Amino acid sequence: MEVGFLGLGIMGKAMAANLLRHGFRVTVWNRTLAKCQELVALGAAVGETPAAVVAKCRYTIAMLSDPSAALSVVFDKDGVLEQIGEGKGYVDMSTVDAATSCKISEAIKQKGGAFVEAPVSGSKKPAEDGQLVILAAGDKVLYDDMVPAFDVLGKKSFFLGEIGNGAKMKLVVNMIMGSMMNALSEGLSLADNSGLSPQTLLDVLDLGAIANPMFKLKGPSMLQGSYNPAFPLKHQQKDMRLALALGDENAVSMPVAAASNEAFKKARSLGLGDLDFSAVYEVLKGASGSGKA
Numbered sequence: 001m002e003v004g005f006l007g008l009g010i011m012g013k014a015m016a017a018n019l020l021r022h023g024f025r026v027t028v029w030n031r032t033l034a035k036c037q038e039l040v041a042l043g044a045a046v047g048e049t050p051a052a053v054v055a056k057c058r059y060t061i062a063m064l065s066d067p068s069a070a071l072s073v074v075f076d077k078d079g080v081l082e083q084i085g086e087g088k089g090y091v092d093m094s095t096v097d098a099a100t101s102c103k104i105s106e107a108i109k110q111k112g113g114a115f116v117e118a119p120v121s122g123s124k125k126p127a128e129d130g131q132l133v134i135l136a137a138g139d140k141v142l143y144d145d146m147v148p149a150f151d152v153l154g155k156k157s158f159f160l161g162e163i164g165n166g167a168k169m170k171l172v173v174n175m176i177m178g179s180m181m182n183a184l185s186e187g188l189s190l191a192d193n194s195g196l197s198p199q200t201l202l203d204v205l206d207l208g209a210i211a212n213p214m215f216k217l218k219g220p221s222m223l224q225g226s227y228n229p230a231f232p233l234k235h236q237q238k239d240m241r242l243a244l245a246l247g248d249e250n251a252v253s254m255p256v257a258a259a260s261n262e263a264f265k266k267a268r269s270l271g272l273g274d275l276d277f278s279a280v281y282e283v284l285k286g287a288s289g290s291g292k293a
């Protein structure tokens with residue numbers, strides 16, 4: 001199967017490499033074109049523009065940073081829309097809001113093409129290992145055509161119906177994840193500042209009802225102050241912001257998510273946006289007193 005792949009950041013690079021490893025023919029494009037070379041070394045071809053990739057490939061996948069990037073790659077000059085049409089499919093796996101997805105879907109359908117949104121749960125390592133969870137919605141025929149690729153990229157795919165449902169599900173999941181990361185950070189800080197060992201707290205958490213892979217993976221590196229980015233904090237804050245907007249639209253009160261968003265915003269303002277999202281711990285550590293009053 002031949003696919004185009006637009007966006008070779010942390011996730012896109014791992015996903016495109018995985019497709020190549022499994023025998024897919026892949027034509028890649030990235031805004032910073034030099035980043036394509038690593039994939040060329042693995043057997044990829046390069047398209048000079050998103051339009052060139054879509055012209056060449058029946059199916060094109062995108063994995064881009066945010067709504068503005070997702071829209072730019074479709075609607076701007078040399079974008080996807082210039083070459084999409086009858087018989088071609090576009091699959092956007094970026095995390096965006098439902099309105100962005102709907103706008104892209106409408107434009108592609110108007111040109112005769114098919115569109116699926118398919119954001120993913122799972123980070124850099126699951127992307128490398130083909131263990132993502134795919135949250136797809138939109139054109140069911142295109143979804144079915146993409147199953148061989150989804151089977152390589154993920155351990156499970158959900159088809160959630162109409163466009164927007166994939167985006168919304170992804171935002172709900174990441175809203176929960178961001179709030180959990182804040183709770184863990186506050187807990188580590190509270191343990192530390194009240195004379196307990198944060199490492200012992202991690203050991204206790206891991207044996208009880210709230211044990212989870214995220215605490216287990218991120219906890220030890222947080223205690224070392226090591227935030228090599230798997231999921232950049234700026235993207236987590238974007239997801240909190242979009243999830244809160246979804247809450248606004250639906251009159252859902254989300255005070256926990258709102259407080260967590262403030263912590264991620266603060267972290268961004270301190271220049272931590274390109275670090276892993278667990279770097280929010282630095283903000284919550286900083287917020288605690290240096291001792292008892």
Ligand SMILES: NC(=O)C1=CN([C@@H]2O[C@H](COP(=O)(O)OP(=O)(O)OC[C@H]3O[C@@H](n4cnc5c(N)ncnc54)[C@H](OP(=O)(O)O)[C@@H]3O)[C@@H](O)[C@H]2O)C=CC1
Binds near residue numbers: 009
């Ligand atoms: N990292 C993770 O753990 C996960 C991330 N996600 C989501 O996947 C998406 C990608 O994440 P990730 O790979 O981590 O992000 P990165 O920041 O590593 O990569 C972002 C990609 O988007 C491209 N890009 C940014 N702005 C534009 C633009 N205006 N026009 C064209 N291309 C642009 C970048 O190009 P360039 O190289 O030129 O900067 C790069 O290829 C995001 O939506 C994120 O929320 C989902 C699940 C997990």
Ligand SMILES: O=CCCC(=O)O
Binds near residue numbers: 095120121122123174
């Ligand atoms: O959007 C990023 C999600 C990261 C994860 O699921 O571990």
